[in-house]
Amino acid sequence: MKALLHRARAFGRRTAFESDAYLKLADGQYPEALVIACSDSRVIPALITGARPGDIFELRNAGNIVPPYGRPEPSGEAATVEYALQVLGVQDIVVCGHSHCGAMGALKSGDDLSALPGVDAWLRPARTELAPVLDAAPDDPALPEVAQVNVVNQLDALRSYPVVRQRLDEGRLRLHGWYYEIDTGSVYELGDDGDFRVHAA
Numbered sequence: 309m310k311a312l313l314h315r316a317r318a319f320g321r322r323t324a325f326e327s328d329a330y331l332k333l334a335d336g337q338y339p340e341a342l343v344i345a346c347s348d349s350r351v352i353p354a355l356i357t358g359a360r361p362g363d364i365f366e367l368r369n370a371g372n373i374v375p376p377y378g379r380p381e382p383s384g385e386a387a388t389v390e391y392a393l394q395v396l397g398v399q400d401i402v403v404c405g406h407s408h409c410g411a412m413g414a415l416k417s418g419d420d421l422s423a424l425p426g427v428d429a430w431l432r433p434a435r436t437e438l439a440p441v442l443d444a445a446p447d448d449p450a451l452p453e454v455a456q457v458n459v460v461n462q463l464d465a466l467r468s469y470p471v472v473r474q475r476l477d478e479g480r481l482r483l484h485g486w487y488y489e490i491d492t493g494s495v496y497e498l499g500d501d502g503d504f505r506v507h508a509a
């Protein structure tokens with residue numbers, strides 16, 4: 309933590325070298341995309357995309373999960389999606405799953421999560437949705453099939469939001485599914501045929 313704290317304390321001095329760019333950020337944010345990714349420390353959307361401050365609006369949680377629309381309890385996910393679309397006018401949403409995901413691994417192993425009631429409750433809907441693929445997936449710690457189907461499921465959950473459906477219907481929004489392989493850095497993109505592929509740069 310010491311090194312992180314040290315760099316945080318010096319950050320303002322470092323950014324002073326780019327003062328024009330940083331000063332402009334105070335005028336407002338105009339991000340190109342909302343990226344919904346896992347909280348996993350190895351998955352850094354800005355690093356993967358080369359984004360600069362102001363480029364992407366981020367939502368991160370365990371398992372890159374989007375609760376379906378209309379849940380009665382307050383949801384940071386619902387608030388973030390609404391704000392991204394209705395206030396910031398974001399026209400692209402990426403759901404980015406990844407290999408070696410702890411959340412997907414816990415679902416696959418069927419671990420007893422009673423000591424982690426928050427995690428257990430959070431992952432319960434995903435567990436139900438993923439049941440067929442969890443049973444069929446080989447014992448590969450990367451669990452690519454599980455993580456990729458989870459991305460597809462979360463894109464479906466996004467479509468349950470009226471604001472998302474409306475903008476899709478109007479052609480003002482595009483949804484993207486990504487699978488990030490942490491041991492290679494490869495980004496697999498979900499195609500119209502339902503398969504994830506790496507595209508040449």
Ligand SMILES: [Zn+2]
Nearest residue numbers: 346348409410
């Ligand atoms: Zn993860």
